[in-house]
Amino acid sequence: MEKTISTNQTSLILIIFTVSLKLSVLPAITCDFANNDAYIVALIACIIDFLLTIAIIVIMQKIPQKNFFELTKETLSKPVAIIVYIFLFVYFFLKLLIALLELHDYYIVTLFEHLNPFFFILALGFFMLYIFNCQFRAIGRMIEICFWPLAIGIAFTLLYPIAEVQLVNLFPMFENGAYPIYNGLIRTSFAYGDFMILFVLMGNIKYSKHATKKILLYMSTILGFIFNFYVIFVGTFGDTAVNQSLALSALPLHNPYPTAIGRLEWLTIIMWTAILLIQISILGISCTSCLKQILGFRDKKIPSFVTIAIVLALYVPTYLKLEPIVKFATENAFSYTAKGFEILCIVLLYIEYFLYKKKSMGAKDFKVGKKDVKYSKKTI
Numbered sequence: 075m076e077k078t079i080s081t082n083q084t085s086l087i088l089i090i091f092t093v094s095l096k097l098s099v100l101p102a103i104t105c106d107f108a109n110n111d112a113y114i115v116a117l118i119a120c121i122i123d124f125l126l127t128i129a130i131i132v133i134m135q136k137i138p139q140k141n142f143f144e145l146t147k148e149t150l151s152k153p154v155a156i157i158v159y160i161f162l163f164v165y166f167f168l169k170l171l172i173a174l175l176e177l178h179d180y181y182i183v184t185l186f187e188h189l190n191p192f193f194f195i196l197a198l199g200f201f202m203l204y205i206f207n208c209q210f211r212a213i214g215r216m217i218e219i220c221f222w223p224l225a226i227g228i229a230f231t232l233l234y235p236i237a238e239v240q241l242v243n244l245f246p247m248f249e250n251g252a253y254p255i256y257n258g259l260i261r262t263s264f265a266y267g268d269f270m271i272l273f274v275l276m277g278n279i280k281y282s283k284h285a286t287k288k289i290l291l292y293m294s295t296i297l298g299f300i301f302n303f304y305v306i307f308v309g310t311f312g313d314t315a316v317n318q319s320l321a322l323s324a325l326p327l328h329n330p331y332p333t334a335i336g337r338l339e340w341l342t343i344i345m346w347t348a349i350l351l352i353q354i355s356i357l358g359i360s361c362t363s364c365l366k367q368i369l370g371f372r373d374k375k376i377p378s379f380v381t382i383a384i385v386l387a388l389y390v391p392t393y394l395k396l397e398p399i400v401k402f403a404t405e406n407a408f409s410y411t412a413k414g415f416e417i418l419c420i421v422l423l424y425i426e427y428f429l430y431k432k433k434s435m436g437a438k439d440f441k442v443g444k445k446d447v448k449y450s451k452k453t454i
Contacts, residue, residue, distance in 0.1 A: 081282040083214025084275060085292035086221055087356060092123075092268040092296050093228070094353035095169065098176050098346070100265045101307045101321040103404065108258030109250065110243060110312065113304040115258040119266045120297035127269040127293055129420055131286050133427050134276050140430070141277025143367040146422065149429040156368055158422065161415055163364035165270065167381070170357035171388065171399055174198070177350045180320060195389065199382065201351070206358040206378035210275060213355055220348065227345030228299070236306065243312035244305065260413075261404045267416045273423075274360045322346050 079087075096116075104112040137145065146155035178194065248255070282288065307321050318324040322342060358381060365377035402408060 078278050078280040079211045079214045081285040084279050085289050086217040089296045090352050091271045094349050095265050096300050097322045102316055102319050104258050104262050105316040107261050108254045111255050113308050114255050116304040117301050123266050130269055130272045133423050142273045145426045149426040159364045159368050166357050166360040173353045202382050205355045206362050207374050224345055239309035243309050260409050263409045263413045264403045274363050
């Protein structure tokens with residue numbers, strides 16, 4: 075049985091999971107589809123994610139003892155639960171690949187001109203071998219320790235370029251109509267949908283008194299930060315934003331006071347490396363948790379080995395080519411499929427909840443009926 079995590083740890087895991095795939099290559103990709111309206115795309119996507127997070131949290135708190143696999147198995151059937159978790163595994167695994175590729179590209183651009191693939195993959199393999207066997211509680215505790223340094227590091231990426239923002243770059247809104255915004259929203263949808271991590275955490279959260287408010291407060295704060303990041307990114311670079319393939323590395327270069335304070339690219343490098351490694355950890359544990367349920371294992375050892383083997387099997391031959399993966403993830407067919415699966419999981423959750431409550435009420439009525447029969451016999 076998974077060890078429970080606190081509401082605070084859940085909120086912090088959700089924050090890291092939400093922010094990690096949105097501040098690196100995604101801003102330039104969004105600008106490619108939506109031009110200077112990229113920040114509007116980010117705003118709409120963040121609002122949708124927030125509303126869907128509310129929809130999930132409401133049900134999760136009503137049945138805190140049930141995880142998603144058990145609930146699906148009890149209300150629909152075990153084969154349906156296995157099929158859903160196979161799709162969940164694929165969903166998290168593709169995000170894991172993108173996070174790994176972003177980490178590699180970030181190292182190549184910011185730290186090393188030539189990075190030996192053997193040493194990089196070897197170090198990464200040992201890291202995954204250890205971390206994928208961990209519980210979410212271990213990750214939650216780690217994030218609790220390093221959250222504020224990471225938050226301060228992220229804040230610097232926004233504070234320094236503010237003086238360089240040109241409001242003219244943000245207007246006119248809807249210059250080319252609504253289609254670029256719609257296209258950008260659909261084509262980048264796979265980078266959002268961060269509420270999906272709640273399906274894996276479901277049943278393992280120890281809710282505090284004001285759990286819903288706390289989780290949603292943290293979520294709204296990080297989504298507001300992401301929107302502001304896109305506003306500053308587009309406002310700073312304008313039409314050239316599409317060429318800034320690593321947004322988080324590009325923005326700190328716009329420090330208008332280099333002689334007084336000094337460049338702080340090193341802070342961004344440390345902060346973003348830590349965030350990506352935590353994201354890889356969360357996604358890896360999610361994959362192994364899904365495999366554990368699919369294969370029926372009692373622990374994560376074999377599922378973690380299987381996950382790592384699949385990662386390396388895809389990783390080594392292609393040697394971390396981010397562009398083909400990003401191209402695949404932004405195809406219309408894949409984007410619609412991924413978003414459809416996210417919506418389907420939420421619909422299933424609600425259907426399963428009502429079936430579970432109906433079944434529970436039926437069992438309760440049956441027990442009450444039996445007591446009445448016994449009482450009537452004694453009376454006679």
